Amino acid sequence: MDRYSRQHRIAGIGQHGQERLRSATVLVVGCGALGTHSADALARAGVGNLWLCDRDVVEWSNLQRQVLFTEADARAGIPKATAAATRLREANSDVRIVAHVAECSATFLAALPGRPDLVLDGTDNFPTRYLLNDWCHANRVPWIYAGATGTEGAAMVVRPGGPCLRCLWPDAPATADVGTCETVGILAPAIAAVAAFQVAEALKLLVGSPDVATGVFTCDVWRGHYTRLPLLDRPSPDCVACQHGQHPALVAPAPMAATLCGRDAVQIDPGTTAALDLTALAGQLAEVATDLQRTPHLLRFTADGVRFSVFPGGRALLFGVRDPLRARALYDRWIGRRP
Amino acid sequence: MIYLDHAATSWPKPEVVPAAMQRWFTDVGVSASRGAGDRCQVAARTVATARAALAHRCSSDPAHVAFTSGATESLNLVLRALLHPGAAVVTTAFEHSSVVRPLAALASERNLRLEVLPPHGDRGIDLAAVRSAFAHHRPSALVCTHASNVTGAVLPAAELCALAREHRVLSVLDVSQTAGWLDLRVGADVLCGSAHKALLGPPGLGFVAHRGLQLPAQKQGGTGSSVALAQHPDHWPDAFEAGTPNTPAIFGLEAALAARSEATERRELAATLATLDAFAARLEAMDGFRVHAAKTAERTPVLSFTHARLDPAEIGAILAGADVHVRTGHHCAPWLHEHLGTAAAGTVRVSIGPNTAAAELDFVADLLAGL
Incomplete structure (x- = not known):
């Protein structure tokens, strides 16, 4: 019995579409809630090649919504990309899955063995989304932005030529302004809703359907609102990426993380000189971080068992962590700001 | 800087x-x-x-x-x-x-x-x-x-x-x-x-x-x-x-x-030490600071200090924000900190040269006084 028989009965897919899915390559950046939902659906749909990228490990607080992980993964602290790949191979052994335990940086993307047909945003931070936006624009690869916090979600298909994420917001918003799953929480169905939009659009793009949605999908699953805002019929005339062919995130210096000699501490230098609003950040963290302490010179707090000291220029010291990659993940999660 | x-x-x-x-x-x-x-x-x-x-x-x-x-x-x-x-x-x-x-x-x-x-x-x-x-x-x-x-x-x-x-x-x-x-x-x-x-x-x-x-x-x-x-x-x-x-x-x-003759070096050392001593005296008078300076007859213009509430790395980051370059941590001297009582976090180190101006150290002392 053909495992895809129910799928290719869909008029927009058919046998031909199923073949196109089998030969397609999709890069899923971030294997959190959204990334695992979407990767699971794509693997089961028979997308032939899945590249997974995540720098973090499975933690207990992930299990509430990140569907590919088990308690055993969290106990062992398995890298998310590895754990997800194992589970997906069990679901569909025909799919060729490559797990990258890595930070999605410009260097990482440049070193990929080829160009994927599509990139799915499963990240939890805007700096990486802007990197995906610029890299995909430069390499003529479509990508699908998606994000969810609290009970709300948003998603948008970005095709080569735009409109793109920078048309919507020219620069990455500060984490303090948008909130994160850590600061405002996350309800699992909000993830499922944006994942449903993201996967449906992904399948349409991969089979070459003319029905790919435009505009920005938004939802609030608590209030039961699901809409598509008809924003952005065409690229913004001021967009540096769409109109001027510039890709700021590809040339921005990556944040530097250095382990302090002889200590369980890492210093993060965000590589930008723009000021960080410590008071706003303190407000965001008030309910979720502990030991919050604001002085004129720094903001201290404890989160995920790590003590943070953040300075007005965005520089931060993370005490109680040794691995620079882990420190960068924590920085993006709790402070999250890059050019 | x-x-x-x-x-x-x-x-x-x-x-x-x-x-x-x-x-x-x-x-x-x-x-x-x-x-x-x-x-x-x-x-x-x-x-x-x-x-x-x-x-x-x-x-x-x-x-x-x-x-x-x-x-x-x-x-x-x-x-x-x-x-x-x-x-x-x-x-x-x-x-x-x-x-x-x-x-x-x-x-x-x-x-x-x-x-x-x-x-x-x-x-x-x-x-x-x-x-x-x-x-x-x-x-x-x-x-x-x-x-x-x-x-x-x-x-x-x-x-x-x-x-x-x-x-x-x-x-x-x-x-x-x-x-x-x-x-x-x-x-x-x-x-x-x-x-x-x-x-x-x-x-x-x-x-x-x-x-x-x-x-x-x-x-x-x-x-x-x-x-x-x-x-x-x-x-x-x-x-x-x-x-x-x-x-x-x-x-x-x-x-x-x-x-630079050796005689010039000695003169510059004496002047540099005087500049650093004035800075050390200001730090010692300030609440929360502890200075680890040499008490030996001969010295080089280097001193370390710690603070009661701030980690040396935090002080280094605050000073860096004001474009002041100091060194923090253990300074590649792993054994000494056991004896200084600074093994956990090290110190902030200030080391100056022949051209360091007293006004520069005054500026830094003013900054530290505001912490």
């Missing part, structure tokens, strides 16, 4: 230093003893002048002065050449990683016994304990720094080297922190130092100077001499100078040495 990290590397360098290096790139471009042309002669003369100037400062024969890539390489080569399996070594808690790590590696490779002397009183080290360590452990070498890179304490090197000689112990002195400030003629058998700190030369260059010892080569390669032989030469300094030398850096060092 207010630059307060001269104990790591001095900055800015005297203008003659980059000018001399530029002259090598523009007009010379070749190494000494790699050919017979005029430019090789120019290179050879400048290298010989630099070597002779260092020999003079180290009370050594120029034939016993070798250039290396830095004090770290100097110490590695010398310790490997000197220390035989099973040997005992007396050293101090003040040592930099460039002594600590080679000794630790040799201790496991060659089964060395290490006797580490703790800091002691106003002299830095207890000479009676040194004498007793020599008598008790019968070491083959005393390996010690001339000055602490954390507190600026200068050890009584002349007495230490005399005691070593009395007990037939070879003395190896790390002068990285003192070359360019103090008289190095203290009777050590071997001196290891670097060009880029108080000597105001460029990085990537160091030296070994000794008093006629048998120090066999630890690396083999081209020397421009004995080219017909497959065997690396055992005569000095060629034995220690395998490979193409860093001639532009030697040009820079030669210019730095020619531009």
